[in-house]
Amino acid sequence: MLDYSLGxxxxxxxxxxxxxxxxxxxxxxxxxxxxxLIRHIIYHTIKExxxxxxxxxxxxxxEIIEWFSEYLEEEERSRIGIVDCVTKSLGKNxxxxxxxxxxxxxxxxxxxxxxISQFFEEFIRRRQIPKTILCIDSVSTLLMYTNIxxxxxxxxxxxxxxxxAGAIGIYVVDEGMHDDKSINTLxxxxxxxxxxxxxxxxxxxxxxxxxxxxxxxxxYEIDGVEVVIKSGE
Amino acid sequence: MVxxxxxxxxxxxxxxIPPGKTVLYYNHPGxxxxxxxxxxxxxxxxxxxxxxxxxxxxxxxxxxEEFMSLGWKIEEHAEKxxxxxxxxxxxxxxSGEEYVVDNPEDIGNIDRIVRxxxxxxxxxxxLCCPLSAIMDLCGVEETLKAxxxxxxxxGDRGQNIIYHFTAWPYPSEVLERIKEELFNAVIEIGGxxxxxxFGQYFAVVKADWTRATGKTVLFKVVRxxxxxxxxxxxxxxxxxxxxxxSFVRALSTKSVSVDRNNTTVALDYGHVDHKGMxxxxxxxxxxxxxxxxxxxxxxxxxxxxxxxxxTRPRDFERAKKMxxxxxxxxxxxxxxxxxxxxxxxxxxxxxxxxFNVPDDVPIVPTIATEKKGVFEAFELLVERIMEDK
Numbered sequence: 001m002l003d004y005s006l007g008x009x010x011x012x013x014x015x016x017x018x019x020x021x022x023x024x025x026x027x028x029x030x031x032x033x034x035x036x037l038i039r040h041i042i043y044h045t046i047k048e049x050x051x052x053x054x055x056x057x058x059x060x061x062x063e064i065i066e067w068f069s070e071y072l073e074e075e076e077r078s079r080i081g082i083v084d085c086v087t088k089s090l091g092k093n094x095x096x097x098x099x100x101x102x103x104x105x106x107x108x109x110x111x112x113x114x115x116i117s118q119f120f121e122e123f124i125r126r127r128q129i130p131k132t133i134l135c136i137d138s139v140s141t142l143l144m145y146t147n148i149x150x151x152x153x154x155x156x157x158x159x160x161x162x163x164x165a166g167a168i169g170i171y172v173v174d175e176g177m178h179d180d181k182s183i184n185t186l187x188x189x190x191x192x193x194x195x196x197x198x199x200x201x202x203x204x205x206x207x208x209x210x211x212x213x214x215x216x217x218x219x220y221e222i223d224g225v226e227v228v229i230k231s232g233e
Numbered sequence: 234m235v236x237x238x239x240x241x242x243x244x245x246x247x248x249x250i251p252p253g254k255t256v257l258y259y260n261h262p263g264x265x266x267x268x269x270x271x272x273x274x275x276x277x278x279x280x281x282x283x284x285x286x287x288x289x290x291x292x293x294x295x296x297x298e299e300f301m302s303l304g305w306k307i308e309e310h311a312e313k314x315x316x317x318x319x320x321x322x323x324x325x326x327x328s329g330e331e332y333v334v335d336n337p338e339d340i341g342n343i344d345r346i347v348r349x350x351x352x353x354x355x356x357x358x359x360l361c362c363p364l365s366a367i368m369d370l371c372g373v374e375e376t377l378k379a380x381x382x383x384x385x386x387x388g389d390r391g392q393n394i395i396y397h398f399t400a401w402p403y404p405s406e407v408l409e410r411i412k413e414e415l416f417n418a419v420i421e422i423g424g425x426x427x428x429x430x431f432g433q434y435f436a437v438v439k440a441d442w443t444r445a446t447g448k449t450v451l452f453k454v455v456r457x458x459x460x461x462x463x464x465x466x467x468x469x470x471x472x473x474x475x476x477x478x479s480f481v482r483a484l485s486t487k488s489v490s491v492d493r494n495n496t497t498v499a500l501d502y503g504h505v506d507h508k509g510m511x512x513x514x515x516x517x518x519x520x521x522x523x524x525x526x527x528x529x530x531x532x533x534x535x536x537x538x539x540x541x542x543x544t545r546p547r548d549f550e551r552a553k554k555m556x557x558x559x560x561x562x563x564x565x566x567x568x569x570x571x572x573x574x575x576x577x578x579x580x581x582x583x584x585x586x587x588f589n590v591p592d593d594v595p596i597v598p599t600i601a602t603e604k605k606g607v608f609e610a611f612e613l614l615v616e617r618i619m620e621d622k
Contacts, residue, residue, distance in 0.1 A: 088291075089324065093298045104291035107323060110260075110267065110366070110399040111290065117263030117424070145323070150369035153401035157262045164426075 004131060004168045006194070006207075007044025010218060010229045015210040020131070021163040022210070023189060026172045028196030032203050034172050035059070036222045037196070038135050041170060042080065043071055043225040050131035051079040051123040053116055057141035060086045061100030071225050079129065081119035083112055085142075107145045109154045116158060124165055134162050138172035139186070148182045152189070159189045170194070202230075235359050235393045236280065238272030239460050240509065241450060241619065242435065246418065247443030252356060252391035254417040254442060255384045257364070260399050264433050265454050266422035270361045270397045271299055272459055277359045278310040284359045285350055287317040289337060289366040293330055304457025317346055340371035344379045348386065356391035364396040364411075373407055380415065417441045425451075432465065450619065453511055464512040464535050464618060468564075469501070470527065470555050471540035472548040473519035476571040477501065479601035480540050481516040484611055500530070507608060510615055514538075517559075521551075524558060531559040536618040537566035538610065543578035543598075549588050565617035568596040569610055574603070 004018040018024070026034055035058070042052040056064060061084035068077055082100045089105035096102055101115040116134065123129045136142070143151050155171070162169040173186065187193070192209035203221070208214040219230040234249030237256075243249045250256055260266035274284045288296050293316045300307045307314055319334035321327065332350055336342045351360065360383075368376040380396075387394050398411060412419055418440040425432035436449040453463040469477050478501050482488050485503025501516030517523065517530055531537070539556050542548060560566065568590060570581050579587070581596035590596060595613050599606030 088295050091292055091294065093295050095302060104295060105320070105324070107320070107366075108290035109369075109401075110262070110363075113262045113399070114265050114267075118265075146369060150401075153403065154262075156402050161263065 020166040023159040023169040024192040025190035051129045053081045053119040055083040055136040083115040132167040134169040140174040238276035253388045256418040257396045257416040261423040264424045340375040358392040364398040461511040466534045467514045468534040469516040472551045475540040475542040477516040483604040540569040
């Protein structure tokens with residue numbers, strides 16, 4: 001019985017789905033479309049009738065909602081909550097809306113934490129939506145504004161909240177931007193890793209830490225909101 | 234005395250914050266507590282006190298606009314409100330503020346600017362500071378060392394500092410030092426949690442100039458308005474036709490009535506916003522056939538209004554019985570002597586005699602249909618609920 005799914009059937013077949021309370025690192029080099037993978041996972045979650053909280057450090061809330069409006073109806077979009085760390089840091093003042101809440105800047109982990117909590121309360125307690133996912137795109141950008149100990153403490157709290165709430169969390173980390181020590185520090189918090197790599201021409205993905213062994217590398221392409229696994233290695 | 238900007242909190246602190254004292258808001262992650270700092274800054278500005286804020290994670294202009302989102306204008310107090318800008322340099326922007334920290338990752342730089350701001354002011358000064366944000370940037374030990382210096386300085390000069398601290402999982406010795414040693418007062422801000430945080434509270438954990446009450450107060454943040462004390466459930470009960478629904482409607486800013494044939498068949502619900510307090514009130518139906526659920530309805534309630542029709546003393550026995558059912562948890566209550574406008578209405582004193590009401594239970598005369606007496610009753614019950622905890 002699947003608790004959660006990342007929306008890629010070929011992967012679910014091998015791993016048996018994602019148990020609630022799992023925190024997953026989405027790790028890969030830059031330019032491998034990790035933010036599109038996140039959008040795919042969110043899309044799939046929404047289509048299942050569940051909710052998603054996305055902390056965004058690079059795209060504004062408005063941009064993301066507009067992107068989703070091509071694929072999701074208004075009721076479906078109302079189950080997405082975006083914590084926008086971009087708009088206010090550009091000097092633009094703006095008030096929290098239903099679907100987008102604003103943190104002062106990527107430095108403001110306190111504020112980001114408050115907005116995540118508010119969305120969790122809205123979706124889980126008030127609207128009683130049974131399942132919720134938390135995505136942070138990206139942890140690497142947050143790390144640019146603070147140090148690893150501070151970020152670790154923040155993630156320690158929120159990976160814990162994800163577990164307590166029976167949700168799952170997916171956290172984007174750019175490989176090559178951090179030293180091995182930092183990555184290993186972070187890995188303590190993420191029992192599962194969704195790894196992507198590129199050979200220049202094609203992208204591959206695999207999952208470690210869900211199920212008894214890693215999935216094999218699979219070639220994939222992203223088409224809008226769909227992740228299409230290509231046959232062959 | 235410096236005000237916290239929240240009158241109940243000032244009460245618990247013995248009137249406010251005396252000169253020279255330092256206060257820490259110990260804020261559990263995820264709970265909206267930085268707003269307490271904004272309350273303090275604004276209300277001290279209003280009182281004519283110079284108020285300085287050190288901003289580290291927010292653009293200064295955006296921070297000023299936070300006041301506006303609460304409905305507070307700060308333009309008239311412009312000379313009283315000053316920002317120490319430690320944010321702009323972090324993102325490589327230039328700053329127009331009076332005090333600028335060029336290198337926010339260097340505690341020595343922050344320390345110099347803070348001391349200059351303290352020295353430039355007389356004893357009538359409140360400085361507010363995001364403690365954990367500075368610790369995260371400059372290092373825990375270095376920051377706490379500087380803080381000890383700042384606290385001593387204001388202690389000598391009669392100035393005040395209020396710190397905001399997000400209680401991330403720092404090492405336990407650090408948290409202990411912060412909670413117990415470094416500050417004259419500590420106010421905890423936290424969440425009441427099941428799977429997620431669904432209620433917020435503040436509590437005075439320590440205040441070395443007054444007897445710390447340890448009382449926990451629930452609150453909500455509304456915009457505009459700010460921090461509102463919050464009571465999640467007050468029951469309005471009493472015999473059939475005593476005027477419970479009218480009472481709920483009269484008190485409420487928003488209310489929902491559930492009635493059929495002019496009588497309540499489920500729960501009346503109302504939300505009250507009055508003088509910095511917020512409450513959700515629930516009116517029960519009066520007929521006996523609903524009694525089995527009365528006990529259930531009163532669970533999680535924090536107080537009770539017992540509404541009587543003052544012209545019908547023969548219903549008082551029924552009222553007593555309902556009160557016993559609802560009070561199985563020993564809740565604070567007050568009696569509403571409603572329908573005072575009608576002929577034959579007994580006065581509160583007469584009711585007290587005939588009903589054998591203990592002297593310490595208030596009986597408030599009301600005319601619910603004209604909203605008379607209802608808010609006095611509300612304030613009285615909230616007082617009792619706050620004392621009771």
